[in-house]
Structures are given as structure tokens and as C-alpha cells.
Amino acid sequence: MKEITEIRKEVTFKEVTPEEAGGRLDNYLIRELKGVPKSMVYRIIRKGEVRVNGGRTKPEYKVMAGDRIRIPPVRVSDAPVALPSPRLDKVAALENAVVYENDGLLVLNKPAHIAVHGGSGVEYGVIEALRALRPELRYLELAHRLDRETSGCLIIAKKRSALRFLHEEFREKELSKQYLALVPGVFNKRGCTVRAPLERITLATGERIVRVNENAGKPSVTEFRVRQTFRDATLLECFPKTGRTHQIRVHLAHLGFPILGDEKYGRRENDAPFVPLGLSRMFLHAEKITFQDPVAGKTVTVTAPLPPELQALLEKLEPAAAE
Structure with missing residues (x-):
């Protein structure tokens, strides 16, 4: 290191x-x-x-x-985040995870189980790994974030001007994201919109979570559409209209359909039938992101293929009975 x-x-x-x-x-x-x-x-x-x-x-x-x-002078007792060796398998694999790139930015199909940045007990994250892989790039910064266990589209700015442009798109809600989530049971609607204010709190144990709070929460909106229905599960397309922490996860749990494999907001009894079929992580994937590319000068939609372990799980599920 x-x-x-x-x-x-x-x-x-x-x-x-x-x-x-x-x-x-x-x-x-x-x-x-x-x-x-x-x-x-x-x-x-x-x-x-x-x-x-x-x-x-x-x-x-x-x-x-x-x-x-x-x-000012800064002295810390904690060791700073280190750049990993670009030869590490997990780091080297990120080079093949780039699904879109130009002079101003790149879009990564982020694997699950890796944080977007190091710190707080995390040895290194995506951004440190990319800096190790691309030492010739003087500027690499996250344009947004994904949870550690979430895979899919993650934009990295290669220029400060591109980062400013993307942040403006986020503020003006001109950038749209589409996720895929697998939930237990049959979602009883073709789709719905959830408007439930979210509040971040710290529990007595020190764990930080997000919960619905109609009085103290920040406005939060997510649209859900049913893509595919199975006998005992539903694959949903999720469209967050605001960018709150854990928004999709908490809104689905609020509806009574927590994401399968979600250790923070899910339920083990819901996950149990799917573990023998290969459920080994939270089934949440950032499938698409649409934005105005400041370099290309046009609207771009980038798609990140579903990871093999999630695709394999879908293929083992029984289809819903014909109506």
C-alpha cells in the first residue's frame, strides 16, 4: 500500500x-x-x-x-487512507467495470461490497482504487454516492468543471436514475409513488439509520414500477426523485416490501427462502443513469448490466401464475 x-x-x-x-x-x-x-x-x-x-x-x-x-497545521492520530496496490484483484477489476468514459468523466458499474471512498474503518474505496489505477489523472472525484452493498452506475468526474456541471444537474433535478430492486411477495400494483419524509438518526448503539418521520423528515419522493412478477417476489424499477440517504430502501420497507438481502432495513425471515437460490447480498442495482454530458454536449443514458449473481438468482425464481 x-x-x-x-x-x-x-x-x-x-x-x-x-x-x-x-x-x-x-x-x-x-x-x-x-x-x-x-x-x-x-x-x-x-x-x-x-x-x-x-x-x-x-x-x-x-x-x-x-x-x-x-x-492551519493539522495533526491526526489516525492513519490516512492509503492508495491500494493497482495489482490487487478487486482494484484491477474496476478497470473492466468502466461502462462509459470521455475526457470529463467516467461511469463505473460499481461492484457490491466496496465503499465509494475509504475512511471510518474502510481501508480504501472506489475513488482511492481509481486513483491507484489512473495515477496520470490529476483530478478524480465522486459526482454522487452509492451504498456499499449497492451495485451499478456511479459517475466519477475527471475535471472540476465536469463536477460542477453534474452537481448543478443534481440540484436542478435534470439527472435521472433508475434502480432495480427485488422484494418479497407480490407487489399489488403496477406501480406507485411514495412521498414519505425521511429523517437521519443515530441509535443508542451508535448505528445511524434513516426512518420515515412526517413531522421532522426531509421531503422524499420515489416512484416504483413493476417490471416482473414471480410467484413469491417482485422485481421493481425504482426512480428516486430526491436524493436522500437510503431513500429507496426505507421507502420500500415503509410500504412493507423491504429489499431482499437488506441487512439494515430488511427481515431475515423474508430472505430465508431465497438464500438457497443464491441470495448473498442486497438486491439493489443502479441500472441506468441519464444526464447531460458536459463534454459530449448531449443527453446520455448509460446502462450497467445486472451483476451475474443477481441475474442468476432471477433465473431460479418461479414465474407468477398466469391470471
Whole structure:
């Protein structure tokens, strides 16, 4: 493993380039202070140790070209996230998982069981793996996120300008995503729309979860359509209209149809009949993503094929009885 040793021991000053302009201050610092925990980044901003053009500011401040940013000394006891060896099988496999690419971005068919970034007990994630595989690329950043156990379309920006463009699409809801989820039982409608506000909470055990809360939750909307019905399961197309954490998973659990294999919001008794058929992970896959490509200058739809283990499971399910 190649250790990242970019731990600041003295005050440094950075000038924001035109390419970096438009991003949030906290994200700028997270990139500059690779390996430093996010909690520490927010702490030094809050304490006023970070200065922009000589003054204090907030994490959400949008940096501008020419801004002079003071970065204080940072010492951490935690080891920074390391770049994995590009020869590791799991890392090398990501090169073949790229399903779309140009000079500004790439779309990866992210495998399950790998986080999008390292930290908090995760040795490395997709972004660190790609940086190890593509050391010639000076800029690689996540445009959005997928849960560790979710596979499918994940956009990685190769230029700051592309990242800004994509983030604007997310804000304006011009980018659309389609997921596939397998749920137990027969979904009794051809489709439905769920409007259930979601709230993130931390349990007494320290576990962080999301739940429906009509009073304190943030507005959250997901559309569901039935793609295929089996004797004891339903394959759903899921279209999140908002981007809340665990949104699809919680909305389906709220309906009484938790995703098969979901260890956080699902039920073991629902999963049990499907384990002998090959259920070994959460059946949630980001199948398609449609966006305006800032390099190609046109709308692009990218499809990530269903992973072999999920496709094999579908092929073992009994079809629904003819009506």
C-alpha cells in the first residue's frame, strides 16, 4: 500500500484556481487534506482556523477563483487512507467495470461490497482504487454516492468543471436514475409513488439509520414500477426523485416490501427462502443513469448490466401464475 503522507505541519496558503472555483469550502479542504477526517475539517472551519481572504467563513461558502485560503497545521492520530496496490484483484477489476468514459468523466458499474471512498474503518474505496489505477489523472472525484452493498452506475468526474456541471444537474433535478430492486411477495400494483419524509438518526448503539418521520423528515419522493412478477417476489424499477440517504430502501420497507438481502432495513425471515437460490447480498442495482454530458454536449443514458449473481438468482425464481 502506498501511504499518503500529506499531513500539514505548518500554515499553508492556497489560491483557488478557475478550475476549482464554484465548489464548497469544506469539499475543497477535504481534497487538499487527503487522509484527514471530515470531522476535523469541519472543526478547523468552525474554530476559525481556516481563513478565506483573511476572514472567517462557513463550510458551505462557494470558493471563487483567486480566493486565498489559509490552511492551519493539522495533526491526526489516525492513519490516512492509503492508495491500494493497482495489482490487487478487486482494484484491477474496476478497470473492466468502466461502462462509459470521455475526457470529463467516467461511469463505473460499481461492484457490491466496496465503499465509494475509504475512511471510518474502510481501508480504501472506489475513488482511492481509481486513483491507484489512473495515477496520470490529476483530478478524480465522486459526482454522487452509492451504498456499499449497492451495485451499478456511479459517475466519477475527471475535471472540476465536469463536477460542477453534474452537481448543478443534481440540484436542478435534470439527472435521472433508475434502480432495480427485488422484494418479497407480490407487489399489488403496477406501480406507485411514495412521498414519505425521511429523517437521519443515530441509535443508542451508535448505528445511524434513516426512518420515515412526517413531522421532522426531509421531503422524499420515489416512484416504483413493476417490471416482473414471480410467484413469491417482485422485481421493481425504482426512480428516486430526491436524493436522500437510503431513500429507496426505507421507502420500500415503509410500504412493507423491504429489499431482499437488506441487512439494515430488511427481515431475515423474508430472505430465508431465497438464500438457497443464491441470495448473498442486497438486491439493489443502479441500472441506468441519464444526464447531460458536459463534454459530449448531449443527453446520455448509460446502462450497467445486472451483476451475474443477481441475474442468476432471477433465473431460479418461479414465474407468477398466469391470471
